[in-house]
Amino acid sequence: MLSHISRFQESLDKRREEGTLRRLRLPSGGIDFYSNDYLGLAKSKDFQHSLLQKIMAHPQLLSGSTGSRLISGNSDIAVSVENDIAQTHQFESALLFPSGYNANLALFSTLPSRHDTVIVDEQIHRSVHDACRLSNAKKLKFKHNDIEDLENVLKRQNGHCYIAIESLYSMEGDFAPLQEISAIADQYKASLIVDEAHAFGVFGYGLVEKYQLQNQVSAAVVTYGKALGAHGAAILCNETVKSYLINFASPFIYTTSAQDFQWMSIKTGYEFLDQHQDLAKKLQDNIRVFRSRNLDSPSAETSPIQAIVIPDNQQLKQVQNTLSEEGFLTYAIYSPTVKEGSERLRICLHSFNTEEEIIKLTGIIREFI
Ligand SMILES: Cc1ncc(COP(=O)(O)O)c(C=O)c1O
CATH class of the missing domain: 3.90.1150.10 (Aspartate Aminotransferase, domain 1)
Structure with missing residues (x-):
């Protein structure tokens, strides 16, 4: 067997022996x-029926978008859904992505520059780690939900810092001390980014909205594949951050936009949540x-x-x-x-x-x- 294939096989065999081999199951x-x-x-x-009605009225929702949103793939629906989302969450603007993974990839690979440091909670989602590998910034961890440790790491940095947390953690099922971390970010002039994947929909529009921290965070990510029962994500931020992402974020620029159906299902999901x-x-x-x-x-x-x-x-x-x-x-x-x-x-x-x-x-x- 070719040497690289036998290396793959060895790793797979090791997982099988440990009982941790991942398989796709129906x-x-x-x-x-x-x-x-x-x-x-x-x-x-009921939700399926609402979506079906929209498709019956506008079957073109199901068609491919034909290009990147910067070329032929933008649409009235994408723009109006973003405006609605921004207004609902009380942010200046919103930028849609086909998934939360893509949204985090765009954010953390683009905003921090080579002189910056990204300080992540040790339990932050893998998408943030992967994004940091695409960026030139330094990445450091702080102990899970440990404010003192976060402050110690912050104190030692010279350049600008980004702090990456989840409002509700997916492995531990515990909350970040959002208000305390926001106060520390403010004190050290760091940019706080909050992933709301598991809080959105379960706790209203998320915990940033609940605690009215929109002006304290540089960006929040809400995802639509969990409580909203759909798929996709939005980065909530101000106009400058949105424009910077549109100009410099490869995961936004170099990919065909999702179909309008995805954006429409997100809009319908918000309506459904409000009614239920x-x-x-x-x-x-x-x-x-x-x-x-x-x-x-x-x-x-x-x-x-x-x-x-x-x-x-x-x-x-x-x-x-x-x-x-x-x-x-x-x-x-x-x-x-x-x-x-x-x-x-x-x-x-x-x-x-x-x-x-x-x-x-x-x-x-x-x-x-
Ligand atoms: C905290 C967190 N962020 C981001 C993601 C990625 O979101 P999506 O599944 O929409 O790609 C997930 C989902 O696995 C998640 O748990």
């Missing part, structure tokens, strides 16, 4: 405790049921992501297999995705889960911990 039937469809929009027949505020309340009721079962978890009381640490890859696999045999779909996160010793079962709660399901699920987990 979704199996079961009770959903693993998807990011927190409010059930991706499953909602009961869904986020129902989700909180379910989170309360889960928390009342007193499983040990580092996650926040009101978080739809509840992590149960089971620090052993084999035991974790056993719990997940038993849950799967009982019809529960859950997601196990093994090292090295999380630090060794902090392997975990990641439970995502939804508005559509029933109390009975949550009680049965937690009962099974309890037998193993």
